[in-house]
Amino acid sequence: MDKDSKVSITVIRRLPKYYRYLGDLLKKGINRISSQELSKMTGFTASQIRQDLNNFGGFGQQGYGYNVEELHNQLGRILGLDTVYNAVIAGAGNLGQAVANYKGFEDAGFKVLCLFDKNPKLIGLKIREIEIRDVDSLEEFIKENNVEIGIITTPKENAQDIADTYIKSGIKGIWNFAPADLKVPEDIIVENVHLNESLFTLSYFLKNRSDYTT
Amino acid sequence: MDKDSKVSITVIRRLPKYYRYLGDLLKKGINRISSQELSKMTGFTASQIRQDLNNFGGFGQQGYGYNVEELHNQLGRILGLDTVYNAVIAGAGNLGQAVANYKGFEDAGFKVLCLFDKNPKLIGLKIREIEIRDVDSLEEFIKENNVEIGIITTPKENAQDIADTYIKSGIKGIWNFAPADLKVPEDIIVENVHLNESLFTLSYFLKNRSDYTT
Incomplete structure (x- = not known):
């Protein structure tokens, strides 16, 4: 190449x-x-x-x-699938757990080391052997475990705070599921999965069938 | 308009x-x-x-x-957000449950009536008041409940079968999370959320930083 x-x-x-x-x-x-x-x-x-x-x-x-x-x-x-990256997930609700369980990860060379949440009911639980820890320990964990990818499955309101923590801790890429446009330095790679935008697009096409060109 | x-x-x-x-x-x-x-x-x-x-x-x-x-x-x-559509979800694993729990649905005017799965351990459970039923009853349920949207959160291998059932039952739009390109008639609207393609794109950019134009 x-x-x-x-x-x-x-x-x-x-x-x-x-x-x-x-x-x-x-x-x-x-x-x-x-x-x-x-x-x-x-x-x-x-x-x-x-x-x-x-x-x-x-x-x-x-x-x-x-x-x-x-x-x-x-x-x-x-595509970099021969490289193994360490990842963490912030937000251990349903979406975070679904992402932690996502089979495609291993094929893509991503290894989820830990989930983080602020909900005491979730902290200590395990998803597929992956522990849920207190979000307060996120920065320390990233620095100690050579984590390169941060995944965000928190509510929109917390997404930028998590992104800031990720960046401060040395993360290189963010996979963002929160419906927010993150503000990040230029050298940080952000890949967004905006579910609501996808859903709204489906809704548009249902309402306005045949009213578009591809 | x-x-x-x-x-x-x-x-x-x-x-x-x-x-x-x-x-x-x-x-x-x-x-x-x-x-x-x-x-x-x-x-x-x-x-x-x-x-x-x-x-x-x-x-x-x-x-x-x-x-x-x-x-x-x-x-x-x-965007059609003032219209209410009935939806069902096929595949009640983690991703299906996350989608069923997804807050953005109601804002978009989508109402998830039921989840479907073939796993006997899941059938009968409820996610946020939404029941998980046997996938064998999918077609009947759609016809009886005026369901317009079918969501697919099954493994890739089952996605086309589910899509075929949806279409046969009269569904108008499909929100597809399975990593498969569905074959559907022209009047059926498909909106894909291909998580693995998003993840591979992130992986590409991590491996080839600065090696692209936007």
Whole structure:
């Protein structure tokens, strides 16, 4: 991968989809695929796919297509899935517990070390062997355990405070489920999952069927 | 709203954000805002904001800006938040329970009537007064209770089956949390929350810091 080139965020957001489809193909024992076939699976055009993948070096061979396993492995490396990151979750309510239980974590190389909450009823409980601790010990824990990812599943009102604690403690990336736009320094990576925006979009389309273009 | 015009999906996806910010302003007792001030809050340019909102009729007045309450109400109507939809959830594991507990539902006018699962240990339990029933009764329940929204929080392997049952039973919109691209007829609205793609994107940015443009 050419470290000098800048890849657009829309291309990057398509990579996990390619990765997922290639994983499905691998499981089915399919070893070779053309960009045309990938196009049928993903809904992106074949030329879009070739262009996307060319950003990271020429994986395909003309007349042969792509080697599924090789491309899957390469995309995994590009997506950083071969690197293990330590993570913590702030907010051990239903959503925090669902995230702690989320199987996709391990596939992505994320290891949830601990959950944190301020509710005394939750502190001390375990989710899948992962302990829930008092949020007051969050900063200390992060510093002592080389935690790089902070997940936020608190109510909106607490999200910025948690983000500030994360940043102060040396966290590099935040996965934010709270419906708030966090203010963070430029070198901190924030990935938002805004459930209410997704829900409102669904509501819009239900109310205004056929009233949009894609 | 002009029912004949087609609004682009990228504009629509920004509306929930405007709606959220306007709600925050209302709570603070702020009654009037300019597109410049909205720009500072949202990160979109003032001209982008004016253009977006013009799609739905001219809300702002030159030299005055926007009336916060009026715009908030109008966007709520456009987003269909004044309409109540009945919903069910298939998959009553952690994620399904988190979704059932999700406060944002009521604000969006969604009413979760029932959860469904095939695990006998879950059937009969209640989440916030909402019963978990056997997935075998899903089709009947939807038909008898005028359910319009189906939520999928099952494993990937079961997602298409559930979607097929939803469609057969007359559901109009699907909120899909399973990491699968559902095959549905054109008139069915699908809104995906692909957690693993979000996580992989975070992983990518952590591995390739500064190696992208926005």
